Amino acid sequence: MLESKRRATIFLLLAFLLASVAGYLVYQKVKDLNSELGGMTKIYVAKSDIPARTLIQENQVTTMEIPNKFYVKDSHVVKKDELVNTVLVVPVSKGHIITENMLKPFSNLRNENNRLVSMYPSEKVQFDQVIEALDRVDIIVSTDDNGKQKTEIFMRDVPVAYADGEGKNFSGVALEVSMEDAPKLIHIQNYADKVRVLKANVGKGDTMNTAAPAETDTTKEGAEQKTQPTGTHQPKAQQPATTTPKKTDTTKSTDTKPADTKQTDTKQSGTP
Structure with a gap:
């Protein structure tokens, strides 16, 4: 009986040692695989x-x-x-x-039926100012139809979805337009003689730039108005000047006559 127990304990110890060795070998193999996979x-x-x-x-x-x-x-x-x-x-x-x-x-358009149309500076398309995202622009188109030049406002107050580049690196914008206006905008970019894109909303830095041309325009108009009367309508300008003194003379004459009569009356009254 004691011999059988001794053999059983020996087999259990051998099995435990073999199992631990096998477990260690498996662990090492998994570790090597994980290192090869890189985590x-x-x-x-x-x-x-x-x-x-x-x-x-x-x-x-x-x-x-x-x-x-x-x-x-x-x-x-x-x-x-x-x-x-x-x-x-x-x-x-x-x-x-x-x-x-x-x-x-995700394109956050105002309307799901709207589309984004890109506009980039080229020989035909010109941006007067640097446009930023969420700005609004006006589009002016110049065409030449069989010798008849025409410049008109094509679109007004068009929202800008995003802009490419800033400052000197500005390279274009994406405009949000309706599905019906998208083909028209693409058509004028391809076939119009000249397209000008103007910034519609004006900030603090842009008010002085827009005010200066307005003043120069008014001064030019004022100068033109001053030069035109002197050269073209000079005789008409002299006629009212000649008539007004006559009125003043008549009034003076009428005013002096009563004074003279008074003086004569006083003289007559003093002679006796």
Whole structure:
């Protein structure tokens, strides 16, 4: 009986040693595999079906971990901020990975029927001022139809969705127009002789720039008005000047006559 117990304890000790050695070997193998994979990274996947062209909500996405060896830095979404104010260009089913090439910035247009039309400076298109986002512009078009030149206001008070560049790096704008006006705006960019884009709303820095031309225009008009009467209507200007003295002379003569009569009366009264 004691011999059987001794053999059992020996077998148990051998089994425990073999199990610990096997566990250590498995641990080392897993550790080596993890080092080869480079750890784990959380990425964002669809928690439910997400339709295209809709703003992504927080409850529509979740995270899952993948090995860094299979992690593609330029495609997988690893930060929540990358999903803010974005939409999917394609529908995504539940559990599918969301990548950056599926995302587009959300366009906050005033009307879903409006469209964004880009305008860039060129030989035909000229911007009189640097335009910023949320500004409004007026578009003036000049055309030459068989020798008949015409300049007119094409669009007024058009909202600017966004602008490319600032200051000297300004390179164009995107205008928000209705679906009916979008083809017209594209047409004048392609076929008009000259397109001028003017900033409609005026800020503190722009008021002085717009006021100066107005003053020069008034002074020019005043100078023209002064020069025109002297050269063209000089005789007419002299006629009222000659008539007015006559009236004053008649009044003076009428005023002096009573005085003379009074003096004669006094003299007559004094002679006796």
